[in-house]
Amino acid sequence: MEPLQVIRTNQPKNKPNEGELGFGKYFSDHMFVADYTSERGWQNARIVPYGPISLEPSAMVLHYGQEVFEGMKAYRGMNGEIHLFRPEKNIQRMNMSCDRLGIPQVEPQWMLEAICKLVETDSDWIPQQVENSLYIRPFIIATEPCLGVRAAKEYQLLIITSPVGAYYSSGLAPVSIYVEDQYVRAVRGGTGAAKTSINYASSIKAQEEAKRQGYSQVLWLDGVEQRYIEEVGSMNVFFKVDGEVITPELNGSILPGVTRDSVIAMLRHWGIPVTERKITVEELFEAQQQGKWEEAFGTGTAAVISPIGAMKWGEQSIQINQGQIGEVSGRLYDAITGIQQGRIDDPLHWRYRIG
Ligand SMILES: Cc1ncc(COP(=O)(O)O)c(C=O)c1O
Numbered sequence: 001m002e003p004l005q006v007i008r009t010n011q012p013k014n015k016p017n018e019g020e021l022g023f024g025k026y027f028s029d030h031m032f033v034a035d036y037t038s039e040r041g042w043q044n045a046r047i048v049p050y051g052p053i054s055l056e057p058s059a060m061v062l063h064y065g066q067e068v069f070e071g072m073k074a075y076r077g078m079n080g081e082i083h084l085f086r087p088e089k090n091i092q093r094m095n096m097s098c099d100r101l102g103i104p105q106v107e108p109q110w111m112l113e114a115i116c117k118l119v120e121t122d123s124d125w126i127p128q129q130v131e132n133s134l135y136i137r138p139f140i141i142a143t144e145p146c147l148g149v150r151a152a153k154e155y156q157l158l159i160i161t162s163p164v165g166a167y168y169s170s171g172l173a174p175v176s177i178y179v180e181d182q183y184v185r186a187v188r189g190g191t192g193a194a195k196t197s198i199n200y201a202s203s204i205k206a207q208e209e210a211k212r213q214g215y216s217q218v219l220w221l222d223g224v225e226q227r228y229i230e231e232v233g234s235m236n237v238f239f240k241v242d243g244e245v246i247t248p249e250l251n252g253s254i255l256p257g258v259t260r261d262s263v264i265a266m267l268r269h270w271g272i273p274v275t276e277r278k279i280t281v282e283e284l285f286e287a288q289q290q291g292k293w294e295e296a297f298g299t300g301t302a303a304v305i306s307p308i309g310a311m312k313w314g315e316q317s318i319q320i321n322q323g324q325i326g327e328v329s330g331r332l333y334d335a336i337t338g339i340q341q342g343r344i345d346d347p348l349h350w351r352y353r354i355g
Pocket of ligand 1 (some may be wrong): 301302
């Protein structure tokens with residue numbers, strides 16, 4: 001692989017105020033780009049000033065949606081050091097998504113070096129405040145100009161970064177969710193386990209309807225029987241029922257979240273039982289009636305842990321744990337954010353130091 005070229009901007013942008021970052025609104029000064037052709041493979045890797053890209057109107061991604069992406073963060077530790085959180089997991093998942101979408105995979109070490117070099121180039125964009133971070137968005141698009149449904153022969157890999165604020169600006173707060181029983185996110189044999197834009201495009205209508213009704217996320221059911229719980233919005237989901245933590249098993253239509261994997265590992269590290277299995281909404285509502293449903297929370301890179309305080313299913317609306325943050329949810333949030341932010345020990349060796 002040829003060496004990575006770095007072309008620095010001569011017009012650095014003004015940085016946003018750290019108190020007003022929000023999520024995904026600002027983009028740093030540089031981006032990583034590499035091209036793929038079926039003859040030459042991935043080549044021409046470069047870091048260039050962030051800016052518009054040029055695509056032919058016939059680029060296949062615009063018509064047939066051949067795209068995959070990832071989402072991860074870079075953190076500034078207590079002594080100014082920079083680290084990532086389990087980056088190999090995101091790269092592995094990106095290659096799995098590529099495989100499902102017929103997109104050429106990337107060499108994991110090359111991809112990791114690209115991410116690290118980009119983060120180092122824009123290190124002054126990593127927020128200083130411990131709860132803020134630099135979100136990293138790698139993505140691959142089919143750029144070949146052709147109208148025809150087949151795997152493209154040309155692609156571009158881009159990585160952009162965005163300084164982001166804490167998901168909960170005023171501290172961890174429980175959300176209300178709505179069980180979606182009309183639309184589905186993914187079906188058996190489909191693309192649900194891949195991180196590809198097409199899954200998100202098809203989820204937007206349900207998400208907007210949930211918001212219109214005052215709920216922040218939808219709880220997705222399986223696309224075959226519409227009985228089994230899959231995910232919540234763009235997070236995986238966990239429940240604590242009668243002392244046991246449970247989460248839907250990975251069945252090919254659920255995204256295998258890095259945070260989900262980390263939560264399972266952390267709970268096991270603490271000696272708290274956790275089971276991956278099929279879970280129905282009926283069983284949770286029954287447990288609620290028996291006073292056994294103790295907690296619910298979503299897991300994902302953006303929010304890390306998102307306690308669920310209320311749920312609506314058809315005509316039934318209930319509160320979970322009196323709408324309060326559960327003990328396990330709070331403990332996991334503190335532990336995982338503590339490791340990510342470099343504030344506490346890293347017993348499972350998840351931090352990856354850059355530089
Ligand atoms: C549909 C979906 N499920 C789950 C997750 C959580 O995955 P991770 O923990 O890797 O961010 C995400 C976010 O990436 C997502 O978009």
